[in-house]
Amino acid sequence: MTLYSRQVPHVMGLAVLFCLGCGGPSIKQFDIQPQVLCEGQPAVMHWKADGDLAMTLRLEPPRAGEEECAVEGFDTYAVTLVAHKKGEEALKKVEIGQLRHNAAEPILLATTAVVGSDVIANGDKNVQLWGGYVEVATVAACRHRSIHVQHDNKSVALSPDGAPSAALAGTTLNGSWELRSPLTPEEQQTPALRPKTLQILATVRCRGEKP
């Protein structure tokens, strides 16, 4: 088996846990844990693959975000495992992200219900991506909407001007979120005008990191 990678950033340690590789060209498993890394945090790769293996690491273009609620301080790398044998090729890509100091990460959720005159969006911030070591510093409303936020047994009302609030500071970013926003009279009357998503912006820090 041949394994190589290019220009692994010094802030990420990539350690091989185990590899089962013999016979045909296939990749049965390839994952990296955790996928979102704080500075200096190691990641562990697992794979089960058959064939001659190669690995590439590519910095992806910055994640796009809404202008007033842009993603900041977050770099994404595509790690691709390639298996070759007898002229055939199999590949599998895993993306990993690295948080810089004072990063900003949106929480974007699909709307799910209308209760009274409010629209509600709820769901999880991916617990498989966002480890418990990433904490919320502040939250702010996006898209000029008033948004009432519930998360980790805390709640806060955010004003439509996007002013940040520290009411949820110290909670983990991952896990369940509920966003609630009042509908305008036009939105109440016409379902097609209602928002299909609600969004807030969280500034985040890694646990132990100084504000």
Next chain:
Amino acid sequence: MSPLPGRVSTVVLLMLENRSFDHLLGHLRYENLMPDVNGLDTNLAPYENVYQGTGYRLFQLAPGWLSSDIPHEWNFVETQLHYNPVTQQFDMNGFVQAYADYTHTQPLNQVDPMGFFKSTDVPITSFLAQNFLVCDSWHCPLPASTKPNRTMAFCGTSEIYASDKTLIPCPDLIFDWLTKSNVRWRVYHDGFSYFATYPRAWPYVLSDNFRDVESYFHDMQTEPLETSPQVIIVEPSYYDAPHIGPDHSNDNHPPLAIGWGEDFVRRIYQAATVNPERWRSTVMVYYYDEHGGFYDHVAPPAIPYQTRGNPSHSFGSLGPRVPAIVISPLVAAKSVSHELFDHTSVLQFLAELFTPGTPYSADVNQRRSQNIKSLSVVLGDTPRVDVPIMPTTPIQVASELGGGIRTRPENDLQVAFELAAEQLMVSKPNEMKQKYPDLFHWKAVVDDARRNS
């Protein structure tokens, strides 16, 4: 407007695989090449898909191989369309969710179904769009995968709703209708024909009506209009079909690189235009069977359909939009039609052309009553005299030699293709040796590979 039969002598149907409208042609608006086309706006924010608290944007996809197929079976399409109870409509917000469910990956940024091509990555398709007529409201008939949608296209109805391992029932194939209607027809196939997965089509598949695509150009150049086929179906080399040797899959089915398909389309256009007399009255339709799991921003209209088999399945809408270009002297350059079409629009058109006053079938007529238009509505009266010259720029594409020699089929459609090939080789060995000699080579190689695996 003069009668259709006086304007159209030859219909060429070229159906490729598994790409959505925005994925392949959204760039026409994005790059301001055809701003009237309902493609992608330069502000990509409204198309963002949500998955587990994160937004995923559209991005410019590199034209190479993808890491895997993209989910497009009916249950995944249901996730992709995502009916939102708040807006009470499909919000096309589940493409990343379906991909994560299918691949068991956790994407962070760039997710294959959210990728789209710019004009430089699909130069042939973009050239044809800009020189002929784009249909920007052409949906696949069902929010489902290849087999049900191709069956709707070529049977006008469907007993099936999924692409399972079985061969496909179809009581009335397009070839039955063409033959009954005394229409001369021919299929040019690059490799094993998809129609072999319909047992009813086997006598046709092994007949002289099915020819290798290598003879297409010469036939178009030399056959007199009076005796040449009036309806021509051109088939690519299917990614899911068994094949061997220098034959490259070129049907654009993911994870294929797009370049092989682009080059194939270029060859078919060159052949369609080689004979000026025939070209003057030719209508070529270049379209895709279904969206293949790629994002499209237009919610499909709520036109219900219940499949006829047992068990049956009720669909509440058409499928997502697919790329569709009408290539003919009877359409203007850089033109666009916003009329609602699906694959049965072609069957309506064939009936208007060859059996005026008699509908193609009751099922197809039902689609017409549901506001799905005939393709004839886009055709003008007077043919253009120019023949746009196809770009001859080389298309770079990474090749994968031997990729067709699979140790085992990777999906149910491949199982069905192999089943058709093997049954035909056993039941009609002499005809198959004449028509598909390469399949015997393929069979020997895969049998050997499977014994040793």
